[in-house]
Amino acid sequence: MDPADMGDDLERVLLSEEQLHERLDEIAAQIDADYEGKDLLLVGVLKGAVMVMADLARRLHSSVQMDWMAVSSYGSGTKSSGVVRILKDLDADLTGRHVLIVEDIIDSGLTLSWLLSNLRSRGPATVEIATMLRKPEASKVDVDVRYVGFDIPNEFVVGYGLDYAEKYRNLPFVGTLAPHVYGA
Numbered sequence: 001m002d003p004a005d006m007g008d009d010l011e012r013v014l015l016s017e018e019q020l021h022e023r024l025d026e027i028a029a030q031i032d033a034d035y036e037g038k039d040l041l042l043v044g045v046l047k048g049a050v051m052v053m054a055d056l057a058r059r060l061h062s063s064v065q066m067d068w069m070a071v072s073s074y075g076s077g078t079k080s081s082g083v084v085r086i087l088k089d090l091d092a093d094l095t096g097r098h099v100l101i102v103e104d105i106i107d108s109g110l111t112l113s114w115l116l117s118n119l120r121s122r123g124p125a126t127v128e129i130a131t132m133l134r135k136p137e138a139s140k141v142d143v144d145v146r147y148v149g150f151d152i153p154n155e156f157v158v159g160y161g162l163d164y165a166e167k168y169r170n171l172p173f174v175g176t177l178a179p180h181v182y183g184a
């Protein structure tokens, strides 16, 4: 999809495909350096993290293991319910592993803070977080994040894995939605 395919549903492009990819180059280089000589397990959080997981993993120079977890706290709305449900658990045993959670966005932080304590209780050697986007003004809990792509304003965004009511995940860029899409 490109911006023209969204008709008047797109308000503005916040981060272009090029900006996202350039930042991923930098983050991948940092991860390569930080985990040199270690076996890394990437844990992608479905469904939003699919794009960042695919693009990040391909940039890493060592072979990593990839696993997926599906949790949901947003349903079809634009606000976190705060109640996190596991829809699909990991296949991997985390005991003694170096785990890097890969996320598309940290908004309120509620999903990640729940996920962190859940994964830490499984006996990993380390657990860190990489997220493409973070909204500092929306934060309701402090989450220690090792790798952040971009801090963005407190607006609902779509694209690059992020949805509104399951739409727009396949945009290659990150954009904001026109108010009429929400029924505003």
Ligand SMILES: O=P(O)(O)OC[C@H]1O[C@H](OP(=O)(O)OP(=O)(O)O)[C@H](O)[C@@H]1O
Residues within 6 Å of the ligand: 045, 046, 047, 048, 049, 071, 072, 073, 074, 075, 080, 103, 104, 105, 106, 107, 108, 109, 110, 111, 112, 162, 163
């Ligand atoms: O910091 P928070 O306020 O908790 O929000 C962030 C979470 O919300 C979104 O997931 P969602 O529950 O919408 O599922 P999805 O990835 O399938 O869209 C996003 O992918 C994060 O996992």
Ligand code: HPA
Residues within 6 Å of the ligand: 074, 105, 107, 155, 156, 157, 158, 162, 163, 164
């Ligand atoms: O801004 C957002 N957009 C889409 N999904 C989300 N999940 C948390 N925040 C967002």
Ligand SMILES: [Mg+2]
Residues within 6 Å of the ligand: 048, 074, 162, 163
């Ligand atoms: Mg969602």
